[in-house]
Amino acid sequence: MNHVVSPLLQHFIGGTWQDSVSGDTFADVNPATGAVITHVAAGDARDVARAVAAAAEAFHEGPWARRGGAYRAPFLERIAQLMRAHAEELSWLETLDTGIPIRQTRGQIARAAENFRFFAARAREMTGATYPVPGFLNYSLRQPVGVAGLITPWNTPLMLESWKLAPCLAAGDPLVLKPAEWSPLTADRLAHLIAEAELPVGVFNLVHGYGETAGASLVAHPGVRLISFTGETSTGRTIMQNGANTLKRFSMELGGKSPVLVFDDADLERALDAALFGMFTLNGERCTAGSRLLVQDTVADRLVPELVRRVGRIRVGDPFDETTDLGPLIHPEHWERVMSYVALAPQEGARVAVGGRRPPHLPAGSYLEATVLTGVTPGMRVAREEIFGPVLAVMTFTDEAEAVALANEVDYGLAAYVWTSDVTRAHRVAEALEAGMVWVNSPNVRDLRTPFGGSKMSGMGREGGEWSFDFYTEWKSVQVALNPADIPRLGL
Numbered sequence: 001m002n003h004v005v006s007p008l009l010q011h012f013i014g015g016t017w018q019d020s021v022s023g024d025t026f027a028d029v030n031p032a033t034g035a036v037i038t039h040v041a042a043g044d045a046r047d048v049a050r051a052v053a054a055a056a057e058a059f060h061e062g063p064w065a066r067r068g069g070a071y072r073a074p075f076l077e078r079i080a081q082l083m084r085a086h087a088e089e090l091s092w093l094e095t096l097d098t099g100i101p102i103r104q105t106r107g108q109i110a111r112a113a114e115n116f117r118f119f120a121a122r123a124r125e126m127t128g129a130t131y132p133v134p135g136f137l138n139y140s141l142r143q144p145v146g147v148a149g150l151i152t153p154w155n156t157p158l159m160l161e162s163w164k165l166a167p168c169l170a171a172g173d174p175l176v177l178k179p180a181e182w183s184p185l186t187a188d189r190l191a192h193l194i195a196e197a198e199l200p201v202g203v204f205n206l207v208h209g210y211g212e213t214a215g216a217s218l219v220a221h222p223g224v225r226l227i228s229f230t231g232e233t234s235t236g237r238t239i240m241q242n243g244a245n246t247l248k249r250f251s252m253e254l255g256g257k258s259p260v261l262v263f264d265d266a267d268l269e270r271a272l273d274a275a276l277f278g279m280f281t282l283n284g285e286r287c288t289a290g291s292r293l294l295v296q297d298t299v300a301d302r303l304v305p306e307l308v309r310r311v312g313r314i315r316v317g318d319p320f321d322e323t324t325d326l327g328p329l330i331h332p333e334h335w336e337r338v339m340s341y342v343a344l345a346p347q348e349g350a351r352v353a354v355g356g357r358r359p360p361h362l363p364a365g366s367y368l369e370a371t372v373l374t375g376v377t378p379g380m381r382v383a384r385e386e387i388f389g390p391v392l393a394v395m396t397f398t399d400e401a402e403a404v405a406l407a408n409e410v411d412y413g414l415a416a417y418v419w420t421s422d423v424t425r426a427h428r429v430a431e432a433l434e435a436g437m438v439w440v441n442s443p444n445v446r447d448l449r450t451p452f453g454g455s456k457m458s459g460m461g462r463e464g465g466e467w468s469f470d471f472y473t474e475w476k477s478v479q480v481a482l483n484p485a486d487i488p489r490l491g492l
């Protein structure tokens with residue numbers, strides 16, 4: 001079923017829908033066809049200033065920050081309910097906007113709703129801490145920090161937005177969301193659902209626009225205390241520089257080039273299933289994609305030809321087709337960037353073993369075949385840089401030490417996947433890998449309570465469960481003397 005997209009997406013500021021002060025808009029484009037879907041208000045510093053003022057008023061004057069988690073939880077539950085009730089529409093919009101196959105966006109939307117439900121429960125359970133000692137009562141309170149700026153990317157947009165919005169709201173911080181300019185549809189729809197949930201005015205604000213204008217203004221605004229950012233490492237670096245003057249608190253979820261280590265004692269079939277799923281779902285635009293497959297040389301002759309055969313059978317096509325595995329990339333500019341790496345591979349000495357072309361049956365749209373590069377060596381750019389598309393680099397290793405060294409070679413350290421049936425090696429390798437998250441004999445599944453985030457150039461800080469609350473709340477420590485404590489007397 002087709003749903004309606006409004007011809008102009010506006011900002012949501014202080015409880016009202018608003019055009020940009022400048023009146024400017026930008027076009028939102030369907031990645032499968034190149035057709036314009038709708039136009040979107042292009043915010044700048046003036047729109048951001050209005051939104052921050054609304055959020056600041058909600059923080060200082062309204063009930064949101066002052067009252068506890070038990071007050072806020074029902075609002076989050078209501079948002080989760082509304083998302084579930086509109087799940088089909090939300091996945092339709094997400095597929096239309098991002099080109100992610102509809103079968104996959106359904107899972108993403110369910111997970112996004114679950115984030116609100118999860119953090120509603122956590123809000124109710126939020127506690128402080130006490131440190132009693134004789135003669136003193138010391139305790140610590142978790143308190144909201146202030147106005148938060150949430151800046152999100154275009155890959156799985158609604159899921160990643162929910163990941164920030166839910167804990168931020170649960171913790172009591174009013175916020176301004178700046179979604180990615182290439183994927184504004186579900187943020188707009190979510191804002192309508194949040195409006196329906198009747199949060200106090202100014203608690204949730206949405207400003208659309210480009211990163212360099214709307215995003216940068218949010219980062220520079222002195223009234224914003226925290227910035228939670230997900231996106232490219234280079235953007236994260238710029239944001240931290242621009243936020244330094246106002247000494248903001250940052251959470252940075254950045255890029256990755258995550259390794260999949262397959263040892264010769266692994267269940268090769270399951271390892272292959274997981275490697276294909278982790279790399280070629282979400283159109284290869286997944287931050288935790290296992291984009292470097294490291295195979296022990298003793299099984300490479302068995303594994304790699306089978307990998308190439310199966311990648312050649314991945315169905316590329318219309319993301320609304322229920323049988324599609326891989327849809328179009330988000331935008332023609334991104335298609336060009338991914339293709340530049342495919343072109344670079346043979347120049348660096350690697351081989352395009354399968355894929356690497358626009359599928360002949362799809363002349364329009366940002367489509368690219370699922371692609372495998374073999375003969376990759378660690379110094380190559382295709383082995384080190386994040387391509388963020390359906391392009392898998394394959395390398396081989398001879399022993400465990402080399403596997404770990406290869407895995408840790410790159411600047412990134414987001415996720416890693418280990419396949420082995422040797423239980424001691426599994427733990428040893430997990431310990432040695434420079435990554436924020438390691439999965440052993442497992443695809444990428446994560447309990448919402450566990451810390452999510454990357455090491456090295458993949459990020460700073462952790463989100464998820466308590467870690468989200470650590471970011472979105474301030475600890476305040478209070479010391480109370482129960483007896484007259486000794487006070488050295490000066491100036492008598």
Ligand code: NAD
Nearest residue numbers: 152153154179180211215216231232235253254255256287
């Ligand atoms: P991006 O960095 O280009 O943009 C992300 C957001 O930042 C967008 O909303 C953009 O408008 C905004 N932005 C851009 N310049 C800005 C500036 N100067 N000031 C403030 N905001 C600015 O990233 P993208 O291309 O949208 O997303 C893909 C990247 O995100 C990949 O590198 C991917 O690995 C990463 N990612 C990381 C995670 C994670 O959890 N670690 C999750 C998803 C995506």
